[in-house]
Amino acid sequence: MESKRLSRLQQQKALIEKKLSLEKLHLQVRNRKIETRKRLLIGKMILFAVSQDPSVEPRLRQQLDHFLKTKSDRALFNLPERRECDA
Incomplete structure (x- = not known):
């Protein structure tokens, strides 16, 4: 009985760790997209400034x-x- 419970808990732990890892990956991708967008906007602002002056x-x-x-x-x-x- 205990070994079944332990096995089930280990499976749950593995599933949670997999979900956690996937969520971290999604967060990294999201942050990278945000950083890229910021850089693009800064570049556009600079190009606009050069075109104006x-x-x-x-x-x-x-x-x-x-x-x-x-x-x-x-x-x-x-x-x-x-x-x-x-x-």
Whole structure:
């Protein structure tokens, strides 16, 4: 009798742990989507600011030049490759 009860409780525990793991995964995905949306909106705001005031662009390019490290990221903004002493 006890072993059946113990077995049932272990099965319930395994099911609860599986549900918990799945819920954590859903939460991670949701948070990642929210973070991506925030980044997109910030980017849209910056692009709008540049379109309204072109004098903002040189400062933005300076910041991008400082911030972007990888060759592929820099290429997106037509920035030259970083030299080793710049990194």
